Amino acid sequence: xxPNLQKICSKCPEISLINVTKTFSVIRNRKTIVNSxxxxxxxxxxxxxxxSALNDINFEILEGEKIGIVGINGSGKTTxxxxxxxxxxxxxxxxxxxxxxxxxxxxxxxMVDELSVKENIYLYGAIYGIDRKALDEELRExxxxxxxxxxxxxxxxxxSSGMRTRLGFSVARFxxxxxxxxxxxxxxxxxxxxxxxxxxxxxxxxxxxxxxVASHNLEFLKMFCNKTLWLHKGNQMAxxxxxxxxxxxxxxxxxxxxxxx
Amino acid sequence: xxxxxxxxxxxxxxDYFDKKYLNLLREIATVQFKxxxxxxxxxxxxxxxxxxxxxxxxxxxxxxxxxxxxEHYKIYLFIGIIQYTYFANSTSSALKVLSSMxxxxxxxxxxxxxxxxxxxxxxxxxxxxxxxxxxxxAFFTGVKISWSTxxxxxxxxxxxxLVLWVSLLLSCxxxxxxxxxxxxxxxxxxxxxxxxxxxxxxxxxxxLAKSIVLFNPxxxxxxxxxxxxxxxxxxxxxxxxxxxxVNAIFILISxxxxxxxxxxxxxxx
Numbered sequence: 001x002x003p004n005l006q007k008i009c010s011k012c013p014e015i016s017l018i019n020v021t022k023t024f025s026v027i028r029n030r031k032t033i034v035n036s037x038x039x040x041x042x043x044x045x046x047x048x049x050x051x052s053a054l055n056d057i058n059f060e061i062l063e064g065e066k067i068g069i070v071g072i073n074g075s076g077k078t079t080x081x082x083x084x085x086x087x088x089x090x091x092x093x094x095x096x097x098x099x100x101x102x103x104x105x106x107x108x109x110x111m112v113d114e115l116s117v118k119e120n121i122y123l124y125g126a127i128y129g130i131d132r133k134a135l136d137e138e139l140r141e142x143x144x145x146x147x148x149x150x151x152x153x154x155x156x157x158x159x160s161s162g163m164r165t166r167l168g169f170s171v172a173r174f175x176x177x178x179x180x181x182x183x184x185x186x187x188x189x190x191x192x193x194x195x196x197x198x199x200x201x202x203x204x205x206x207x208x209x210x211x212x213v214a215s216h217n218l219e220f221l222k223m224f225c226n227k228t229l230w231l232h233k234g235n236q237m238a239x240x241x242x243x244x245x246x247x248x249x250x251x252x253x254x255x256x257x258x259x260x261x
Numbered sequence: 262x263x264x265x266x267x268x269x270x271x272x273x274x275x276d277y278f279d280k281k282y283l284n285l286l287r288e289i290a291t292v293q294f295k296x297x298x299x300x301x302x303x304x305x306x307x308x309x310x311x312x313x314x315x316x317x318x319x320x321x322x323x324x325x326x327x328x329x330x331x332e333h334y335k336i337y338l339f340i341g342i343i344q345y346t347y348f349a350n351s352t353s354s355a356l357k358v359l360s361s362m363x364x365x366x367x368x369x370x371x372x373x374x375x376x377x378x379x380x381x382x383x384x385x386x387x388x389x390x391x392x393x394x395x396x397x398x399a400f401f402t403g404v405k406i407s408w409s410t411x412x413x414x415x416x417x418x419x420x421x422x423l424v425l426w427v428s429l430l431l432s433c434x435x436x437x438x439x440x441x442x443x444x445x446x447x448x449x450x451x452x453x454x455x456x457x458x459x460x461x462x463x464x465x466x467x468x469l470a471k472s473i474v475l476f477n478p479x480x481x482x483x484x485x486x487x488x489x490x491x492x493x494x495x496x497x498x499x500x501x502x503x504x505x506x507v508n509a510i511f512i513l514i515s516x517x518x519x520x521x522x523x524x525x526x527x528x529x530x
Contacts, residue, residue, distance in 0.1 A: 024528060031529070032440040082527065085370050089524035101370055110368030114296055126288035127371045129281040 013060040014179065014210050015084060019093035020057040022076075022083055022234075023050040053079040055234040057093070061227075063178075064208040068215065068225035068242055070249050075231040077214035078105075081181045084212070099178030099210070102128065106184040108164025113157035117148055120156055121171055128175040138174050145196070146170035166193055173200065182213045186220065198223075218246055272513060273520045275372050285371065289379030293358070294386070308350075308387050309394070312342045323459045331461060333491050336399045340486050341458035343391050348424055348479060349449045351384035355428030356435050356445060360530055367527040374519050377432045381425055392417065399490055407493035415501070416485040422508040423478055429515040433522050436529050456480060478504065 026049060054076050061067055069077050082088045084095060085103045103110070111120045121142055125135040143149055146166040151159060159167070165186070172180070186197055201224050204211070215221055221228055221242060228245040230237040237252075238245045262278070269277050276282060298304040316339050320328070328334030358380040359366045359373065366373055392413070400406050435441045456479045457465075465471045474480050481504060485496045 030439060031437055033438045033444060034440060036438070086524065087367065087370065087527040103368065103370055105368055110364055112292065112296075112362070112364055115292060119292065119295070123288055123292060126285040127369060129284075131281075131284045132288075 013096070014063045014065075014098045015061040015212075016096045017057050017059055017084070017093065018096075020054055020083060020090045020095060021052070021092040022054040022079055022088055023052045023091050025049075026051050053234050054083065054090070055236075057236050059229060059236070059239050061210060061212070063099075063210055065227060066205065066211045066213070066225045068213050068221035068228035069231065070215070070218070070221065070228060070246065071231035071237075072253070074233070076234040077231060078183050079234075080229075080231065081183050081212060081214060085181055097179065100176075101179045101181060102172055102175055102177040103181040104168055104172045104183065106165050106168070106186065107161045108156065108159070108168045111156055111164070111168065114155060116153045116155055117143070117159070117167060118152050120167070124171045124175065128177065130175070135174075142170050142174055145173070162190060162193070169197065177209070179210045180212070182211065182215075184214060184216075186215065186217065218250075222246065268513065269516075272517050273372075282372075282375070286375055286379055286382065289375050290382040290386075293354075293380045293383040297354075297383070305387070305390070309391055312339070312346045312391065315342050315346070319459045327460050327464060333399070333402065333404050335402060336395070336404055336491055337487060338459060339395050339398070340490060341456070341483050343388070343395055344420060344483050344486060345453060345456055345458055345479060347384065347388040347391075347420065348427075349452070351381050351388075351424050352427050352431060353442075353445065353449070354384065355380045355424075356431040356442060359432050359436055359526060363530050367530050373523050373526060374429065374516065377428050377519075378425065381421070381428050385421055385424075388420075389417070396490060404491055405493055406490070409489045409493050409495050412496060413486065413489050416482055416489065416496070419485075419501070419504055419508060420482050422505070422512060423482070426508065426511040426515040429512075429519045433515075433519045436522070436526050452477070452479070457483065478508075 057080065069080065071077055079088065081103060083090055084097060085101055086095075086097070087103070112123065115123065118139070121139065122132055122135060125131070143152060146163070146169075148159075148163060148167060151163070156164065156167075169186070186194065198220075201220075205224065211224070213221070213225065225242045227240060228242040229239045230245050230249045232252075238248050266276070266278060269275075297308075316335070319338055319342070320335060323338075324334055328337070331337050355377050358376045362376050365371075365376065396406065396410060396413075431441065431445065455474050455477055457474060462471070462474070465474060481500060485501070488494050488496055
């Protein structure tokens with residue numbers, strides 16, 4: 001590839017969000033045909049009060065940037081990642097993504113409980129475009145890294161949450177993508193696993209792959225992320241250099257979160 | 262082939278004939294097969310026994326009256342039951358697939374119609390095997406199997422197309438209406454009655470009942486299969502072609518609707 005062209009492209013934003021707003025309806029009634037007919041007949045069309053999960057979010061991420069996302073529980077971290085992933089449609093604003101994405105949630109969320117470890121790996125391979133033959137070569141290593149040698153043919157639902165976290169992460173490492181969306185992906189791991197993850201993140205730090213990591217582990221964010229986004233109750237409180245954003249975040253959590261005017 | 266690709270590209274930018282897409286489809290179909298416990302021999306025997314038991318009951322009840330003048334009434338019944346069961350089972354399981362695979366639907370980035378198509382494919386495998394067994398039984402019970410039976414895959418393709426678009430629509434609607442399953446089960450009971458499974462068209466006479474039954478696409482598919490297997494005659498392309506085109510158009514429409522609502526699945530499940 002022409003090196004000049006590459007230079008220009010690496011300046012292009014890989015992910016950009018413009019005034020993104022996402023509201024959820026707090027469902028009062030179960031969604032059924034019967035309830036819809038009732039709603040139409042009684043004149044109120046079952047429009048519950050919307051709950052705002054993301055409010056006017058704006059940022060741009062360049063190729064190869066490592067972005068941390070912090071915020072207390074319920075601040076909209078998962079909603080943001082799922083909106084970028086295209087799983088949620090924003091009610092307002094635009095999401096532009098340029099590249100292939102992988103979304104990885106902790107505790108092996110997004111894998112099928114009734115399938116075995118091996119079958120889940122094959123399924124994930126297929127989802128991300130790797131067929132069984134190519135995956136067979138990596139299978140040993142994926143299982144070894146996750147330390148699940150004795151659980152190859154065990155149904156996923158019988159694994160502990162730590163084991164599931166390890167499996168999810170181990171699989172994701174082998175899937176080829178440009179953008180990795182990690183949602184608490186490192187939670188529930190033990191010391192040994194954390195160390196392995198640190199090694200992995202150290203090695204990817206200088207690669208041109210883009211990472212968005214939602215985490216409560218501030219030490220990790222300081223180590224890995226060059227920028228951080230702070231969300232509070234769906235509002236974008238700060239976005240910028242990790243050090244300064246985390247400082248603001250720490251100040252606010254010490255004296256209780258400030259509400260935005 | 263390129264023409265077909267161009268038509269599909271109007272609906273979404275997904276390449277439906279891409280190797281990776283087909284690989285994913287195969288994997289999902291395998292998963293569905295396993296989850297239904299049909300990858301084992303016993304699992305398959307169970308799904309085969311279902312239509313057989315229905316066959317025995319219907320034969321016991323109707324063979325003397327309704328089946329009196331029908332040649333090879335056993336096989337006549339069996340073909341009807343197999344085709345109806347395939348339609349009912351595959352659409353019912355596809356209806357729920359987005360919800361039963363919620364883990365994937367709400368958390369993983371991939372085209373969600375693969376779940377529906379995969380579910381249909383796994384049911385189609387059972388259908389193919391059962392139909393093959395039906396032909397073998399027909400042979401041993403004295404039906405003269407002729408070359409026309411070779412046209413059966415065309416009829417099965419037609420039924421697959423019908424199942425496919427009905428499944429795409431139902432699975433999508435189920436996300437927004439959770440009692441659709443109950444409603445659909447009632448509909449399927451009704452469909453059983455308005456499909457000529459245990460009676461013949463002449464039994465209906467010339468009234469409203471006949472018009473209703475003729476409006477039912479399953480009527481034609483079952484009639485085609487019986488013509489090919491029992492009568493050993495060739496099917497009429499004057500009927501086949503319009504049915505093929507109508508189903509093809511409905512597949513495109515329902516795929517379009519599915520893709521339209523796809524971004525709303527995760528938050529509504």
